[in-house]
Amino acid sequence: MSTLQVVLLLIALVLGGSFGFFIRSKQFKEEEHKKRKEQEKALQDAKNKAGEIILKAENDAIEAHRELQKTEREKRRKLQEAEERLLKKEQNLDDKIEALDKLKLQLEEKAEALKEDRENAKKALAEQESKLQEIASLTPDQAKELLLKQIESEFQEDLVSYARQLEAQVKAEVDEKAKTILAEAIQRYASETTVESTTTSVSLPSDDMKGRIIGREGRNINAFETTTGVDVIVDDTPGNIIISGFDPIRRYIAKITLERLVEDGRIHPARIEETYAKAKEEVNMLIKELGEKTAFEVGVAGLQPNLLKILGRLRFRIAYGQNVLKHSREVAFLAAELAGLLGANVDICKKAGLLHDLGKAVDHEVQGKHAFIGRDILKKFGLSNEVLHCVEANEADVEAKTLEAKIVQVANLISVSRPGANKENLDQFIKRLSEIEHLAKDFEGVNSAFAVQAGRELRVFVDPEQVDDLAAIKMSHAIARKIEKQLQYPGKIKVEVLRECRVEAFAE
Numbered sequence: 307m308s309t310l311q312v313v314l315l316l317i318a319l320v321l322g323g324s325f326g327f328f329i330r331s332k333q334f335k336e337e338e339h340k341k342r343k344e345q346e347k348a349l350q351d352a353k354n355k356a357g358e359i360i361l362k363a364e365n366d367a368i369e370a371h372r373e374l375q376k377t378e379r380e381k382r383r384k385l386q387e388a389e390e391r392l393l394k395k396e397q398n399l400d401d402k403i404e405a406l407d408k409l410k411l412q413l414e415e416k417a418e419a420l421k422e423d424r425e426n427a428k429k430a431l432a433e434q435e436s437k438l439q440e441i442a443s444l445t446p447d448q449a450k451e452l453l454l455k456q457i458e459s460e461f462q463e464d465l466v467s468y469a470r471q472l473e474a475q476v477k478a479e480v481d482e483k484a485k486t487i488l489a490e491a492i493q494r495y496a497s498e499t500t501v502e503s504t505t506t507s508v509s510l511p512s513d514d515m516k517g518r519i520i521g522r523e524g525r526n527i528n529a530f531e532t533t534t535g536v537d538v539i540v541d542d543t544p545g546n547i548i549i550s551g552f553d554p555i556r557r558y559i560a561k562i563t564l565e566r567l568v569e570d571g572r573i574h575p576a577r578i579e580e581t582y583a584k585a586k587e588e589v590n591m592l593i594k595e596l597g598e599k600t601a602f603e604v605g606v607a608g609l610q611p612n613l614l615k616i617l618g619r620l621r622f623r624i625a626y627g628q629n630v631l632k633h634s635r636e637v638a639f640l641a642a643e644l645a646g647l648l649g650a651n652v653d654i655c656k657k658a659g660l661l662h663d664l665g666k667a668v669d670h671e672v673q674g675k676h677a678f679i680g681r682d683i684l685k686k687f688g689l690s691n692e693v694l695h696c697v698e699a700n701e702a703d704v705e706a707k708t709l710e711a712k713i714v715q716v717a718n719l720i721s722v723s724r725p726g727a728n729k730e731n732l733d734q735f736i737k738r739l740s741e742i743e744h745l746a747k748d749f750e751g752v753n754s755a756f757a758v759q760a761g762r763e764l765r766v767f768v769d770p771e772q773v774d775d776l777a778a779i780k781m782s783h784a785i786a787r788k789i790e791k792q793l794q795y796p797g798k799i800k801v802e803v804l805r806e807c808r809v810e811a812f813a814e
Contacts, residue, residue: 529575534560554622593618619667640717658696677701770807
């Protein structure tokens with residue numbers, strides 16, 4: 307390469323570099339100018355936004371100031387109104403205090419006057435007693451007794467008339483109110499009256515089945531009695547076998563077991579045990595279902611499953627010939643209705659009425675009175691003290707301290723005392739009637755006494771020469787109180803004292 311070419315090449319390189327530097331410098335200046343404009347625009351936008359924010363803040367501050375002034379005016383107005391009310395109350399209080407001071411002064415004056423009158427009366431009475439003692443030479447007690455007898459003798463007819471009037475008036479009002487309440491409660495719950503027998507019998511298709519039940523040398527019947535825990539009585543009654551046992555549930559399981567064995571026809575010890583196990587499981591399920599169903603029908607919720615099982619056991623418990631579960635359901639309905647009419651707690655009465663005889667489900671297994679057994683069971687399940695008291699108050703030794711406990715007692719008496727609901731032993735019934743009559747005959751002046759209306763009424767005939775009208779009234783109340791203290795009976799007994807005066811004359 308020649309020197310000229312090298313020079314030209316160098317010149318070209320210098321010119322190219324200078325041109326490139328010029329172009330690059332121009333682009334850099336344009337970019338810098340563009341960035342400066344963008345920064346100026348961003349700065350202007352920021353200034354505009356700051357102005358808007360400051361303006362908005364000023365407006366918010368003005369609005370807050372106005373709102374604060376409005377709130378302050380409202381508080382001042384309320385404060386002024388409260389101050390005016392306080393002034394009025396203070397004025398009323400001053401007026402009442404002034405009136406009370408005047409009343410106090412008047413009462414003090416009256417008390418002083420009464421004190422003076424009392425002193426004068428005591429002096430007059432002392433003078434009269436002194437004169438009476440001087441005249442009659444009697445002690446104060448003797449004089450008092452003589453004076454009372456004299457007043458009673460002079461105003462006997464008036465006293466008898468007034469006493470009869472008051473007694474008739476009170477009795478009419480009380481009887482009417484009680485009849486209304488009880489009638490409404492019973493009408494709202496109208497259930498059938500049933501009396502159940504404690505005898506469990508099993509019908510057989512033929513008498514030939516008795517031999518199969520007994521088995522060879524009594525093998526089957528012995529196995530059945532050992533497995534079920536009951537006694538089987540096979541007598542000459544055609545087509546019938548009787549199952550005996552103190553436990554009603556055990557007796558019912560045995561009945562189902564025997565019925566299924568008779569239906570199946572295969573009767574031997576292994577089959578007896580298998581059938582008994584199935585029947586026992588089914589009865590346990592039935593007991594739980596009965597408890598749940600009864601609680602649902604009555605409207606009692608929240609009872610624990612184990613408590614419902616105990617409740618269901620009452621289906622197989624008989625008291626005075628009456629199914630205890632049906633009786634408990636009836637008492638719950640009656641107690642709820644009575645509570646609603648009397649303004650008592652309906653839930654407590656309903657729950658206590660349903661559970662009041664719970665102890666009878668296990669009283670053949672646990673020692674003690676069924677009311678206390680039921681109370682202890684319910685206490686373990688966390689029921690309220692009000693319900694526990696209602697349950698324990700069904701025992702005669704416990705006094706009913708609440709209205710709900712008394713309502714449950716009344717509902718229980720209504721249920722057990724209705725015609726046909728109580729199947730008492732005839733000997734006990736006759737004994738009770740005899741005791742009522744003898745109790746009345748112990749009073750002086752009684753000629754005869756008769757218990758009628760199934761023991762609901764006692765008619766006492768007295769000697770008119772010994773017992774006057776006033777004494778007859780006193781005697782009726784005395785006999786009634788004595789019956790209450792010495793006898794136990796369901797419901798109430800009406801005591802009538804009859805005084806008949808006969809006058810005879812002969813025409814010759």
